[in-house]
Amino acid sequence: MTKDNKSFETFTFFGMALDPIHVGTGGTRLGRVDNTIIRDPVTRIPKIPGSSLAGVMRAYVAMRKENEAPDRKINGKPKPYYPDCAGQGGGDSGHCSQADCPVCTVFGFARGMDSDSGFAGLAGFSDMHVLLFPVASQLGPQWITSPMALRQTGIVEFSKLGDLPEQEVIYCKTDKEESVQSSLNLGWLFLPVKTDWNKLDNIIRKISTLCVPDYIVNHLGVVSDKLFAHIVNSNLEVRTSVAIDPATGAAEDKALFTYEALPRGTVLVWELTCRNPRHFKINKNDINDIMAVESPGAVKDVVAEAYPYLEHLGIGGMGSRGMGRLRVLNPSEKEGS
């Protein structure tokens, strides 16, 4: 089979939180926090669901298309990419479902303008997982990861990574000045430092090829999976805010609430699976070939070209409180993995 005939390709992206990010569970109260963030049910590590990412990326691709091609008309009637193809229009202003619409072909549509059939879309988003998590220490911020977090990058080498001995230690490199440090505090937790894990150099080298900034690569530590979950959950941002009454603009009485968030500097990893447009037809009154995109790589490009919007408009809730902006570190990712 030639490369052009692959049924799908997968692309791995890395992003860094420029603000705290809050993707909430919708108001469940956990301990002292009113608005908790979504966690993986097994590992208890916070994550951002792929559906949340797909939702904002759909809107951002539609905004981008609207900027490029304002005043689009279909059959003589105005049919703007945004908000219609973003699915944010009201009334009968739904998805256009056209074979040449990059928003509707890449993200799918509920039903066509002139047919009842829907389309699932060519792009599939994985959940966004925490890869590197920043924690304050006496040596400044350290970015923590674990074998499990590394395996989620989909990088083949990491899939062979064995487990770390279940001791409460951190494996990290220490430079000359830091070599006197035999222990490191991560928040309130003091951990003995070890530098003798033979896979550490390889991990640091690999992370440095992932477009992760040097100041992060140079302050990297690896802990066991169990300890990682513990450290992440003990070092989330918890903020307190006041609910504002929209009618009066004043603080509501007794409306103080707390919410947690992934801290600024968290590095996330996710996969974008792009199906081959040539293997699909859009079923309307007649059967249409998809014209908006030609290959899995072109599907990826439609998504990636809208990644800069994440850096400005963000993901998740509390956007009006300066939260949620995310910089994609490798937006022009070329190779599948």
Ligand SMILES: [Zn+2]
């Ligand atoms: Zn459309």
